[in-house]
Amino acid sequence: MIHYSCDRCRRTIEPDQELRYSVNIKIEVALDTIEFESEEDRDHLIELNEILERLDESERQEISQSAYRTRKFDLCSDCHREYIQNPLAIDNAVKLGFSQN
Numbered sequence: 582m583i584h585y586s587c588d589r590c591r592r593t594i595e596p597d598q599e600l601r602y603s604v605n606i607k608i609e610v611a612l613d614t615i616e617f618e619s620e621e622d623r624d625h626l627i628e629l630n631e632i633l634e635r636l637d638e639s640e641r642q643e644i645s646q647s648a649y650r651t652r653k654f655d656l657c658s659d660c661h662r663e664y665i666q667n668p669l670a671i672d673n674a675v676k677l678g679f680s681q682n
């Protein structure tokens with residue numbers, strides 16, 4: 582039997598006693614500015630490639646790692662309830678005026 586634990590509070594989740602929530606986060610660089618509609622746009626893409634080629638290996642790796650990333654988390658019902666209220670983990674101090682109800 583597969584055992585799940587909450588990735589937030591580390592508590593073991595008993596699937597026959599409570600709900601387990603699976604959170605999938607997909608992060609990708611939004612390349613809205615790159616389109617293939619005109620020759621000019623294609624030139625920009627070539628330019629981007631040239632910029633990438635000039636970077637050293639570690640910088641290139643950093644960009645490709647941040648360009649597309651998926652994360653998967655298991656949450657218990659308590660943590661799910663809290664996560665859904667603040668999915669970006671915004672500091673309470675920043676949330677001034679935001680209703681906590």
Ligand SMILES: [Zn+2]
Nearest residue numbers: 587590657660
């Ligand atoms: Zn939890």
